[in-house]
Amino acid sequence: MISRTMQEQVKNSSIIRAMFEEGKRLAAIYGTENVYDFSLGNPSVESPAEVKKAILEVVNEEDAISIHGYMNNSGYEDVRAAIAKSINDKFSTSFTHNNIVMTVGAAGGLNVVFKTLLNPQDEVITFAPFFGEYRSYVKNYEGKLVVVAPNTVDFQPNLEELKDKITLNTKAVIINSPNNPTGVIYSEATIIKLSEILKEKQKEFGIEIYLISDEPYRELAYDHAEVPYLTKYYENTIVGYSFSKSLSLPGERIGYLVIPNQVTDHEDVIAAANIATRILGFVNAPSLFQRVIAKCLDAKVDLATYNRNRELLYNGLLSYGYECIKPEGAFYMFVKTPIEDDVEFCNLAKKKNILVVPGTSFSCPGYIRIAYCVAYETIEKALPGFKALIEEL
Amino acid sequence: MISRTMQEQVKNSSIIRAMFEEGKRLAAIYGTENVYDFSLGNPSVESPAEVKKAILEVVNEEDAISIHGYMNNSGYEDVRAAIAKSINDKFSTSFTHNNIVMTVGAAGGLNVVFKTLLNPQDEVITFAPFFGEYRSYVKNYEGKLVVVAPNTVDFQPNLEELKDKITLNTKAVIINSPNNPTGVIYSEATIIKLSEILKEKQKEFGIEIYLISDEPYRELAYDHAEVPYLTKYYENTIVGYSFSKSLSLPGERIGYLVIPNQVTDHEDVIAAANIATRILGFVNAPSLFQRVIAKCLDAKVDLATYNRNRELLYNGLLSYGYECIKPEGAFYMFVKTPIEDDVEFCNLAKKKNILVVPGTSFSCPGYIRIAYCVAYETIEKALPGFKALIEEL
Structure with missing residues (x-):
């Protein structure tokens, strides 16, 4: 009985949010510290x-x-x-x-x-x-x-x-x-x-x-x-x-x-x-x-933390052979997938407890979005998974 | 260049909000204490x-x-x-x-x-x-x-x-x-x-x-x-x-x-x-x-304050000859206008620095809405104006 437009929406419900829920499910099974959730743009740096x-x-x-x-x-x-x-x-x-x-x-x-x-x-x-x-x-x-x-x-x-x-x-x-x-x-x-x-x-x-x-x-x-x-x-x-x-x-x-x-x-x-x-x-x-x-118009979040994440992730991925433009802003990295099918790549990543969003969600297939507004340790612990993924493909 | 629906909306912009702005204008001329603004449902009782x-x-x-x-x-x-x-x-x-x-x-x-x-x-x-x-x-x-x-x-x-x-x-x-x-x-x-x-x-x-x-x-x-x-x-x-x-x-x-x-x-x-x-x-x-x-699901605003306002306003208006159902809840009183034209009545009230909303805004002409979520003194000071209004009509 919901409206036709919402029927469609419920069916195609945002992949990003679905990932978010999937992350919670995996965290419940493997423990939060063993799931590397790069799916959501939720700031990891505290308010100033x-x-x-x-x-x-x-x-x-x-x-x-x-x-x-x-x-x-x-x-x-x-x-x-x-x-x-x-x-x-x-x-x-x-x-x-x-x-x-x-x-x-x-x-x-x-x-x-x-x-x-x-x-x-x-x-x-x-x-x-x-x-x-x-x-x-x-x-x-x-x-x-x-x-x-x-x-x-x-x-x-x-x-x-x-x-x-x-x-x-x-x-x-x-x-x-x-x-x-x-x-x-x-x-x-x-x-x-x-x-x-x-x-x-x-x-x-x-x-x-x-x-x-x-x-x-x-x-x-x-x-x-x-x-x-x-x-x-x-x-x-x-x-x-x-x-x-x-x-x-x-x-x-x-x-x-x-x-x-x-x-x-x-x-x-x-x-x-x-x-x-x-x-x-x-x-x-x-x-x-x-x-x-x-009262906070001149306040700033600690950009250095995101920057550290950016350097670690970018340098790591590049050294494994991934292709990617170095981001100049925000806290996302848009990385070319080693296989053409980005949705399939995301599924493979999930098996290594890595959650990322397919480029298809942004009308750009063949890429993934990695939101690096996460703990530095999350990137450190996920990098071997990214390495293994490209080696296996 | 705005959309057709918004052109219509801008034209018919809410009477209630217009009243709110009118109140601010009158207050600037006569002083806030001499304008009796009953137009908006903005709580006058502090949060608990x-x-x-x-x-x-x-x-x-x-x-x-x-x-x-x-x-x-x-x-x-x-x-x-x-x-x-x-x-x-x-x-x-x-x-x-x-x-x-x-x-x-x-x-x-x-x-x-x-x-x-x-x-x-x-x-x-x-x-x-x-x-x-x-x-x-x-x-x-x-x-x-x-x-x-x-x-x-x-x-x-x-x-x-x-x-x-x-x-x-x-x-x-x-x-x-x-x-x-x-x-x-x-x-x-x-x-x-x-x-x-x-x-x-x-x-x-x-x-x-x-x-x-x-x-x-x-x-x-x-x-x-x-x-x-x-x-x-x-x-x-x-x-x-x-x-x-x-x-x-x-x-x-x-x-x-x-x-x-x-x-x-x-x-x-x-x-x-x-x-x-x-x-x-x-x-x-x-x-x-x-x-x-x-954390506040059992907290309550001080209803006694609104109730005092209700009694003062209701008894006052009734004693002057206004017709009105005694409100059982909320902080509004819906009063029959002594003349048929409620919009005209609101204009007359404005001349006594009283701001109220015509029933027409609620698809019920011939009435006014008085929002009594105001200071007790505002009602006290406005009552003579209400009395004069009905006497003059």
């Missing part, structure tokens, strides 16, 4: 100390009714102003609280954006490999996700194919950099070229194309790599940000949208995002954590 | 002390990674088990954690339910007056909200009209008791008769009709009034609960669904609700507050 301090400060010093009460659906004005200032300081932009809509994480934010923008049959373009949930988010509003094939040379987006895929029905392009699942940062050269294409196509077709920048991994960039701030390159840009990874708060569901004044019809877009937040049932981003993150 | 204690305990004693991390999309198993036990203790039911899905408040929960159940054109029946957001929630999934006209004698639902409105397309009936906006509790006699009708109609049409019980005001019942627990009367019942009012935590967005094993296809419904939570962008209910409310 500022977060706990901020929670205690807010709870001990502020008025309970205002901490836990309703506010404007877009969020507390002072929190939004603090975020705008923080972005302005970092990127020389000139946002105000009006340009910020607090959201229930990036996932909530993207749903608000798609609800705001999409008419049925509108097309949203993305670049493989991409976070599989985009399919559902776009489908929630009867949009159509159009996928540009992966460029497996360096995993920068394939911009020539993008040109061909833009049509009169294109409403948005969504990108994610640092990227899940590859860890690649889209370079400034990429962003400049992408912006030029979008501008040309807007003109050619007489349409507006919104560029949606999904940025939960912005702060996780290694070796001081730059992540370009997209609103500076292309006017019709909407940014979706989340504190899930930057402050290790994925369960708290706190993030924001940036809707610049340069966006076409920005007043309508901002008003609609405010209403969409309410009617989709989010109502507002969780109130205590709005106040908490406002 | 247990909430602050629980936040401090969790943050000081539990591991940060597990407090703020991802968990199963349906929520922490131990939290869901604690909720199931608490319901079982109160209502002699026999739920387990499997029957509980943690949600981003009741609004999030209802969206999850509608996403789970509705195909386009499916009908959801509700009874006027009703919480206006139901229109949007049902429309989000292309369902059709069918409204049964109000019974203005005692505001119990009009069950004879319900019979006529059930069709082959009926997928669900949604009720809300204690009711927003009337404060009426649907009696056990009502619930028994409602259940009988639904059972008969299920048989007659060979369909499943889900009864959705929206219960954010369950704990706010005065004079020890009983609020029947609906799963005991009708098998196909899904309960949506929220801690927004019971613990004065509306901004934190924390609630849950109860999906009993007696619900048709309950395994599919539970699996779909879990997935809907994820793909709608909630991902999971905020994690810290899941852990907090599990």
Whole structure:
């Protein structure tokens, strides 16, 4: 008796989450310490100390009714102003609280954006490999996700194919950099070229194309790599940000949208995002954590821990003969499978108690995603398994 | 460039929220103490002390990674088990954690339910007056909200009209008791008769009709009034609960669904609700507050404060000649307007710095909703204005 769309969803239920449950099952049999679960992007580094301090400060010093009460659906004005200032300081932009809509994480934010923008049959373009949930988010509003094939040379987006895929029905392009699942940062050269294409196509077709920048991994960039701030390159840009990874708060569901004044019809877009937040049932981003993150805008998780993991895993896999681009950000490694069938490879890995996600989930078969936001020891103990796998194949 | 549905929404933007903004504007001119804002259901009673204690305990004693991390999309198993036990203790039911899905408040929960159940054109029946957001929630999934006209004698639902409105397309009936906006509790006699009708109609049409019980005001019942627990009367019942009012935590967005094993296809419904939570962008209910409310399941807000407000307002209005059912629960009073045009009455009230919401917003013109979750003094200071209003009309 459930809806037809949900029947389909239940049938194809996310492979990533299924892995998560499989990990728990194996852990129950073999012990947690003997199962190497690289399937989920659940931060393994603790929130910075500022977060706990901020929670205690807010709870001990502020008025309970205002901490836990309703506010404007877009969020507390002072929190939004603090975020705008923080972005302005970092990127020389000139946002105000009006340009910020607090959201229930990036996932909530993207749903608000798609609800705001999409008419049925509108097309949203993305670049493989991409976070599989985009399919559902776009489908929630009867949009159509159009996928540009992966460029497996360096995993920068394939911009020539993008040109061909833009049509009169294109409403948005969504990108994610640092990227899940590859860890690649889209370079400034990429962003400049992408912006030029979008501008040309807007003109050619007489349409507006919104560029949606999904940025939960912005702060996780290694070796001081730059992540370009997209609103500076292309006017019709909407940014979706989340504190899930930057402050290790994925369960708290706190993030924001940036809707610049340069966006076409920005007043309508901002008003609609405010209403969409309410009617989709989010109502507002969780109130205590709005106040908490406002006190932690300069705090950072310990990136060195992820970096150590990255080096250990990358060097290990390379020495066994695996092929892989060294990730520049996020906490994922996207590795070519020694056999063509990535799903089969994942099944073989499972027999060595290693849980990884097939590239197929990200529309890029022939690869696996290894989430290295795990204990260093987990990588150490799993490496022999990876070695054995490639030797046996 | 925003979507057609959102264009409409921006145009008809919620009157309640507009009032909220109007209140802020008037307060800026006349001073907060001279504006009597009865427009919003924002609790005026502080969270019970247990909430602050629980936040401090969790943050000081539990591991940060597990407090703020991802968990199963349906929520922490131990939290869901604690909720199931608490319901079982109160209502002699026999739920387990499997029957509980943690949600981003009741609004999030209802969206999850509608996403789970509705195909386009499916009908959801509700009874006027009703919480206006139901229109949007049902429309989000292309369902059709069918409204049964109000019974203005005692505001119990009009069950004879319900019979006529059930069709082959009926997928669900949604009720809300204690009711927003009337404060009426649907009696056990009502619930028994409602259940009988639904059972008969299920048989007659060979369909499943889900009864959705929206219960954010369950704990706010005065004079020890009983609020029947609906799963005991009708098998196909899904309960949506929220801690927004019971613990004065509306901004934190924390609630849950109860999906009993007696619900048709309950395994599919539970699996779909879990997935809907994820793909709608909630991902999971905020994690810290899941852990907090599990420690506060027996805590209660100070109902005596709301009760004092209720008595003052009710007795005052009655003495001036207003007509109104004495609310048995929640913190709203639904008052007949001395003139037919409720919207006009609200405009006149605004001139006396009194903000109330027209019954039209709840599909019941000729009434106003007064949210008395305000300071006692606000009611004291507003009463002369109410008196003058009825005298002038």
